[in-house]
Amino acid sequence: MKTVQAVFENGVFRPTCDVDLPERTEVELELRIVAENPDDTTHQNRVYAILSESFETDDPDLAARHNEHQP
Numbered sequence: 001m002k003t004v005q006a007v008f009e010n011g012v013f014r015p016t017c018d019v020d021l022p023e024r025t026e027v028e029l030e031l032r033i034v035a036e037n038p039d040d041t042t043h044q045n046r047v048y049a050i051l052s053e054s055f056e057t058d059d060p061d062l063a064a065r066h067n068e069h070q071p
Contacts, residue, residue: 005034007042016042 006013013029021027059065 016045 004015004019005017006015008014
């Protein structure tokens with residue numbers, strides 16, 4: 001048994017992560033609502049995922065360049 005989070009859109013459950021199943025595999029779903037407003041939660045989860053990533057820039061003072069790409 002595996003738990004997969006999904007969003008219900010346009011009559012279809014869309015997983016929010018990769019699911020390792022062959023195409024057209026039949027599954028049984030047991031629904032448990034985890035957020036009243038899934039759009040806010042999905043957006044928030046995406047933001048947290050981006051913020052949790054680490055990037056190597058080789059620039060020891062990247063904060064000093066904060067406004068470099070601002071209009």
